[in-house]
Amino acid sequence: MKRIIVAVGLVLMLASCNETKIAYVNVDEVLKEYEGSKNAEISMREKSDKIMAELEPMAREFQAKVQEFQKNSPKLSAKAKAEQEQQLMQEQQFIQQRQQMAQQQVQQEGRQIYIDIDKKIDSLIGVYAKSKGYSFVLGTSPQTKAVLYGNEKDNITDAVVESLNSSYTSSQEKPAEADIKENDSVK
Numbered sequence: 001m002k003r004i005i006v007a008v009g010l011v012l013m014l015a016s017c018n019e020t021k022i023a024y025v026n027v028d029e030v031l032k033e034y035e036g037s038k039n040a041e042i043s044m045r046e047k048s049d050k051i052m053a054e055l056e057p058m059a060r061e062f063q064a065k066v067q068e069f070q071k072n073s074p075k076l077s078a079k080a081k082a083e084q085e086q087q088l089m090q091e092q093q094f095i096q097q098r099q100q101m102a103q104q105q106v107q108q109e110g111r112q113i114y115i116d117i118d119k120k121i122d123s124l125i126g127v128y129a130k131s132k133g134y135s136f137v138l139g140t141s142p143q144t145k146a147v148l149y150g151n152e153k154d155n156i157t158d159a160v161v162e163s164l165n166s167s168y169t170s171s172q173e174k175p176a177e178a179d180i181k182e183n184d185s186v187k
Contacts, residue, residue, distance in 0.1 A: 023138070027141045027144075030121060033161040047106050062092060069084050
């Protein structure tokens with residue numbers, strides 16, 4: 001019986017020596033504060049505005065045609081009226097299709113940009129976790145609540161944001177690992 005108690009005690013002692021370090025990151029905060037995310041959002045908004053500005057003259061021209069048609073429709077024969085209505089409907093459909101295609105293109109580009117940003121963040125967090133000896137880094141946000149409680153000293157959000165922004169501003173070509181080593185004193 002003594003041998004079992006000693007063995008269990010030894011196992012517990014060895015297990016406690018192998019401490020598992022866990023940290024957490026507020027994902028929403030990282031995305032909000034990361035310069036790459038901010039610039040991507042601005043870029044996508046600018047692209048969307050540019051596309052809408054390019055389509056605006058078409059829409060104005062179409063509205064002018066509709067107003068002209070409404071003004072002249074009492075004077076037109078039924079056949080001419082039907083033909084013009086058909087033309088206007090086709091033009092309206094064409095404009096709507098162009099708008100939809102443009103919006104889909106912007107959305108697709110935006111998704112790809114955010115996939116790339118997500119990969120960069122994941123990579124940097126992995127490098128950071130290894131350099132600091134963390135076994136796990138949990139992601140949390142107000143929507144997911146993956147971490148219901150965490151000691152603030154285990155919150156590495158600020159360090160991750162600082163490393164990401166340093167890496168973003170210093171050089172787009174520089175690997176994330178080098179940035180972590182430069183920012184190793186962050187936490």
